[in-house]
Amino acid sequence: xxxxxxxxALLAFAIVAGALRxxxxxxxxxxxxxxxxxxxxxxxxxxxxxxxxxxxxxFFGPWINALPLLQAPADMVRSMGVGSEIAxxxxxxxxxxxxxxxxxxxxxALAVAVVGVGVTMYWPYPLAVHLAWLxxxxxxxxxxxxxxxxxxxxxx
Numbered sequence: 001x002x003x004x005x006x007x008x009a010l011l012a013f014a015i016v017a018g019a020l021r022x023x024x025x026x027x028x029x030x031x032x033x034x035x036x037x038x039x040x041x042x043x044x045x046x047x048x049x050x051x052x053x054x055x056x057x058x059f060f061g062p063w064i065n066a067l068p069l070l071q072a073p074a075d076m077v078r079s080m081g082v083g084s085e086i087a088x089x090x091x092x093x094x095x096x097x098x099x100x101x102x103x104x105x106x107x108x109a110l111a112v113a114v115v116g117v118g119v120t121m122y123w124p125y126p127l128a129v130h131l132a133w134l135x136x137x138x139x140x141x142x143x144x145x146x147x148x149x150x151x152x153x154x155x156x
Contacts, residue, residue, distance in 0.1 A: 017142040044098040050091035113137035
């Protein structure tokens with residue numbers, strides 16, 4: 001599998017999905033969309049950033065190691081021990097929890113993708129299978145905000 005192409009395509013997909021949402025200004029599936037509060041948005045944002053860090057520590061080690069403050073947590077993630085599992089499963093579960101009011105098929109897709117990534121990371125699966133699950137979680141994780149999430153109500 002050509003990983004640079006895969007990572008580039010996934011980054012492009014996420015950027016296009018986010019840009020589309022910004023240009024349109026509202027969720028694309030308005031009839032199925034839900035409002036996310038400030039706490040839910042903050043939890044989702046932090047969880048997403050922690051999951052991106054976990055993935056970057058595994059696949060882009062030299063870039064992460066270039067930042068001295070990130071080297072120790074990245075080494076812990078790469079050890080694949082209990083600390084690494086906690087660093088994956090806690091933010092993954094919090095992301096699902098933060099988006100719990102989302103249309104149930106989308107939430108189910110997110111939950112299945114989260115489990116798929118975790119299982120293929122910590123159990124002996126080929127890298128190609130893990131990358132397929134990573135693709136799924138990145139696509140679903142980019143589409144949910146684009147299609148289904150409204151921001152908090154503006155203060156009056």
